[in-house]
Amino acid sequence: MSDTTSTGSGAATPTRRQLIVGLVRYGMFIALALWLVAMSLASEYFLTPTNILNVMRQAAPVIIIGVGMTFVMATAGIDLSVGSTVALVSVLTAGWLALGLPAWVVLPLVLAVGAAVGMANGFIITLGVPAFVVTLAGLTSIRGFAFVYSDGYATPITDPVMIWIGRGDILGVNTPFAISIAVAVLGWFLLNRTRFGLHALATGGREEAARVMGLAINRIKILVYAMTGALAALAGIVVSARLSNGSPNSGVMLELEVIAATVLGGTSLFGGRATIAGTVVGALLIYFVRNGLNLLGVNPYWVQVVTGIILVVAVLMNTVLNQKVESWARAAGEDES
Amino acid sequence: MSANLIEMRNISKSFGAVTALSDVTLTLPHGSVLGLVGDNAAGKSTLMKVLAGAITPDRGKILIDGAPGRYSHPIGARDAGIEMIYQDFALVPDLTVAQNIFLGREIMRSVAGVPILDRKTMSARARELFAGLGLRVPSVTLPVVALSGGQQQAVAIARATAFNARLVIMDEPTANLGAPAIEKVRETITRLKENGVAVIIISHRLEDIFAIGDAMMVMKQGRVVGTRAVDDTENAEIVEMIVTGRDPRERTAVPA
Numbered sequence: 001m002s003d004t005t006s007t008g009s010g011a012a013t014p015t016r017r018q019l020i021v022g023l024v025r026y027g028m029f030i031a032l033a034l035w036l037v038a039m040s041l042a043s044e045y046f047l048t049p050t051n052i053l054n055v056m057r058q059a060a061p062v063i064i065i066g067v068g069m070t071f072v073m074a075t076a077g078i079d080l081s082v083g084s085t086v087a088l089v090s091v092l093t094a095g096w097l098a099l100g101l102p103a104w105v106v107l108p109l110v111l112a113v114g115a116a117v118g119m120a121n122g123f124i125i126t127l128g129v130p131a132f133v134v135t136l137a138g139l140t141s142i143r144g145f146a147f148v149y150s151d152g153y154a155t156p157i158t159d160p161v162m163i164w165i166g167r168g169d170i171l172g173v174n175t176p177f178a179i180s181i182a183v184a185v186l187g188w189f190l191l192n193r194t195r196f197g198l199h200a201l202a203t204g205g206r207e208e209a210a211r212v213m214g215l216a217i218n219r220i221k222i223l224v225y226a227m228t229g230a231l232a233a234l235a236g237i238v239v240s241a242r243l244s245n246g247s248p249n250s251g252v253m254l255e256l257e258v259i260a261a262t263v264l265g266g267t268s269l270f271g272g273r274a275t276i277a278g279t280v281v282g283a284l285l286i287y288f289v290r291n292g293l294n295l296l297g298v299n300p301y302w303v304q305v306v307t308g309i310i311l312v313v314a315v316l317m318n319t320v321l322n323q324k325v326e327s328w329a330r331a332a333g334e335d336e337s
Numbered sequence: 338m339s340a341n342l343i344e345m346r347n348i349s350k351s352f353g354a355v356t357a358l359s360d361v362t363l364t365l366p367h368g369s370v371l372g373l374v375g376d377n378a379a380g381k382s383t384l385m386k387v388l389a390g391a392i393t394p395d396r397g398k399i400l401i402d403g404a405p406g407r408y409s410h411p412i413g414a415r416d417a418g419i420e421m422i423y424q425d426f427a428l429v430p431d432l433t434v435a436q437n438i439f440l441g442r443e444i445m446r447s448v449a450g451v452p453i454l455d456r457k458t459m460s461a462r463a464r465e466l467f468a469g470l471g472l473r474v475p476s477v478t479l480p481v482v483a484l485s486g487g488q489q490q491a492v493a494i495a496r497a498t499a500f501n502a503r504l505v506i507m508d509e510p511t512a513n514l515g516a517p518a519i520e521k522v523r524e525t526i527t528r529l530k531e532n533g534v535a536v537i538i539i540s541h542r543l544e545d546i547f548a549i550g551d552a553m554m555v556m557k558q559g560r561v562v563g564t565r566a567v568d569d570t571e572n573a574e575i576v577e578m579i580v581t582g583r584d585p586r587e588r589t590a591v592p593a
């Protein structure tokens with residue numbers, strides 16, 4: 001705490017202080033709200049149900065994988081292999097359906113493949129190899145498998161179950177977004193209400209403390225990567241269903257979007273702090289910004305630049321500024337009591 | 338019931354080329370307070386981590402109440418009633434006070450067959466715990482990172498005494514604390530002893546051990562120098578043992 005912040009604190013009333021802390025903590029939620037308002041003024045198409053549902057459908061794969069990534073980051077890990085798992089699952093799904101296997105066999109099978117890939121990542125990480133390295137290797141080799149299996153070709157998908165997953169709806173909400181919300185709700189419950197979520201946060205928050213308290217750290221790590229692998233597979237199913245084909249090129253750069261959404265939402269890259277609601281908002285923000293800039297006719301390359309800038313600002317807010325403001329508010333609170 | 342709560346026999350432990358413990362033996366009667374003293378790197382923390390199950394020794398065995406303890410895991414030690422307050426407190430900064438206290442031993446409730454964390458009960462129990470110990474924290478739902486050093490220590494003490502401990506190990510509990518907090522630690526140890534709980538305290542402050550301890554064990558370079566009852570020794574003798582690494586009584590005993 002610097003002197004300037006603590007001398008300034010005398011002037012702020014408790015309500016004012018809470019307001020400032022809230023502004024910083026929920027900065028991304030506020031940013032999303034402001035962006036929605038601004039865009040709805042700038043483009044009359046923006047706020048139409050069609051457009052909003054469309055953006056939500058686009059964001060669904062990132063939300064689905066982001067829930068897993070939130071757990072991985074809670075343990076102070078990272079998973080760069082998820083985009084490639086999407087590609088592998090995409091070609092396997094299309095290939096196995098084309099062989100005549102029914103969807104109720106293929107879908108559980110590819111989910112199991114995703115979980116197995118994640119479990120392998122997690123296992124190697126528990127041997128002491130940094131998560132960054134393990135999953136970077138996964139990023140190249142898993143996509144390699146997808147190309148080997150498919151010979152580089154996309155395979156069309158005509159299965160009715162897959163068509164429904166990609167294009168159908170549940171109670172007026174398109175299936176991909178409905179799936180992503182169901183995943184987010186389950187993920188929120190798991191992170192905030194169960195022993196597993198608590199232990200994941202403890203592992204990332206201070207591994208040595210978690211170890212001497214007897215937590216099963218290796219099991220927790222393997223599980224969060226397995227879960228993320230399975231969710232990447234689910235996203236792979238959704239992406240392939242949406243495009244009606246299985247392609248080894250699907251999910252390129254998706255890992256970066258997932259990580260960006262998770263960090264935007266307020267989950268710490270260094271472990272111990274994680275929020276599922278934040279991840280959902282982070283993903284929506286990325287896609288609504290992209291959609292809004294598209295509607296305004298902005299050059300798509302600028303969209304990438306803007307996404308990068310938002311990411312840096314968000315991380316600054318979530319780490320440096322958030323900590324400063326919280327310790328300032330605490331110090332001010334103690335002065336008064 | 339054996340006369341001794343703990344017997345550690347011939348414990349050895351090396352970290353690569355460093356021999357942290359060689360052939361260390363320690364005996365602790367029920368409900369007694371033992372001070373463990375010695376220079377830096379004497380092996381005090383390592384010995385206590387072995388006892389708490391956080392480090393697996395290379396050799397040696399541990400008897401709890403005369404029965405061999407199974408020591409592969411901190412959970413094994415905690416189930417046997419052995420709790421340790423680590424030098425750095427071993428708290429997770431972003432978890433709340435209550436979450437830290439119950440970490441690894443959460444109270445669960447079942448909703449439609451699904452076990453979920455019973456946060457209300459854990460918070461209530463944590464509050465009772467602090468009240469019972471006469472310790473204070475601003476709120477049990479605050480993250481530990483928001484607390485002062487003394488308050489964090491209170492959390493570590495509360496955690497170590499929350500589950501019917503038979504032995505509480507404290508690693509340098511008075512380092513970096515002000516006088517009032519040191520007084521609180523002394524009070525806590527006295528209270529534990531009154532309740533029949535044994536305490537091992539690692540400390541550089543010999544005056545604390547003379548004030549509240551029953552016995553003292555001096556270590557140097559991974560070996561036991563000697564053990565003394567507190568009322569059978571004095572400050573100068575202990576300091577000599579710490580510095581020279583020799584037991585003066587053994588030295589005079591041999592030629593005579």
Ligand SMILES: Nc1ncnc2c1ncn2[C@@H]1O[C@H](COP(=O)(O)OP(=O)(O)O)[C@@H](O)[C@H]1O
Nearest residue numbers: 352355356357376377378379380381382383384
């Ligand atoms: N985890 C570890 N890895 C390597 N060396 C260690 C480890 N823990 C302790 N040591 C070494 O073991 C010796 C004893 O350390 P420690 O038990 O911490 O001593 P004390 O608590 O008496 O100061 C020291 O030389 C220390 O460097």
Ligand SMILES: [Mg+2]
Nearest residue numbers: 381382383424
């Ligand atoms: Mg030590």
